[in-house]
Structures are given as C-alpha cells and as structure tokens.
Amino acid sequence: EPEVTQTPSHQVTQMGQEVILRCVPISNHLYFYWYRQILGQKVEFLVSFYNNEISEKSEIFDDQFSVERPDGSNFTLKIRSTKLEDSAMYFCASSAKQRQETQYFGPGTRLLVL
C-alpha cells in the first residue's frame, strides 16, 4: 500500500539555524500539506500546496517558513531561522484530486531546537 514518507525521523538543531524537512507524498496525489504537533497539544495546520503554489497558510506559517516541490516526488518544509518554539512533530500529508479531504499522513519528523 502506498504511503507518505518523511525524512529525517528526528532532527536536533541550534536556535537560529535553518532546517529542511523532507516528504515524499503518495505518487498520484496532487494536494500536499504540512501540520505540526507541539508536544501534548493538538495537531495544527500549517500550509496546503497545490499546482506548485500555496493554497492556504495558517497564522503560524510566517515568513520564516517556506515550502517547495523541487522535483516530481519531494515536498519540503524549510524553517529559515529556527526558534525554540518551533520544536514539534511535523507531519506531511497528501491527498488525491478526487478526494482532497481524505489526507494520508507520514510518520512525522520530530524537530528539537536547542
């Protein structure tokens, strides 16, 4: 069964450093998403992406964040200058064109900013 994959599974970085989180969505999916889950809190929407552009972003997704689909398979989330409060689990998700609301999630990347 096809699945969303994410790398790395864990990332530790120093405050102020740039990080890139990588995702490989399910191959025939066209809609892509990033969510985050701060420890002990609810899963929060960050951004949705379709047709090589952002469809919607939350207030969390400020200028420090960017997304990109650099090739036909990868979907990345970049945080330019990490802050302590960026520490969270980051989930990538994808969905198919005919069933956009049904999103399949990757296993997540746990980011720790020191």
Next chain:
Amino acid sequence: GNSVTQMEGPVTLSEEAFLTINCTYTATGYPSLFWYVQYPGEGLQLLLKATKADDKGSNKGFEATYRKETTSFHLEKGSVQVSDSAVYFCAQCSGGSNYKLTFGKGTLLTVNP
C-alpha cells in the same frame, strides 16, 4: 471559526470493554468528519471517515455516525483490545477552496489485559 471538541482523556478500559469517545464540531456548512489514530511512536493513521449526514464510517471494529442534528461524530467500538491503545483524534474538513483539517486535542486510550 471551525473547531472540534473531544472528550478529555485519558480513558482506561479493560480488554473487551465497550468504548465511546465523544466528538462534537462547529462549522459553517457541512464538513467531512474523520477519526485518526496515533499509535505510540508513530504518525497519524486514518481510521474512518464520513462525508455527509447520517453516513457511518467503520474500520477495524470502530464505528462513528455523522449526526448533523447534534453536530457529533462519536467513536465507538464494542470490544476493545490491548492493541487499540493509542491516541485518537477527531477531525473535520470543511472543503471549499482548501482542505485543511481541524483536529481535536486527542484522547489517549489505554486498554489493559
């Protein structure tokens, strides 16, 4: 705005007990509703969904019925197993021009043998 409210956990049950996890939502319009499950150390897995009123989603013995009149989507299972121990998230998707999911806070279920 759109929101999802889940019953507070944690929930601890014995094996073969009946499970209910309550979920209610607020939304403009008629969202699609979902239950996701997160097993320890893993990501979110779609458990079941319902896209319109009175639909019943089911999977792995779990069920939830979309109740428009009470804006609810309660998760039930007749006989839980130890392997069902996980965090369960209720979520909605209101569609429109985007398909972002709005999640509840999650309910930790622990099933003891």
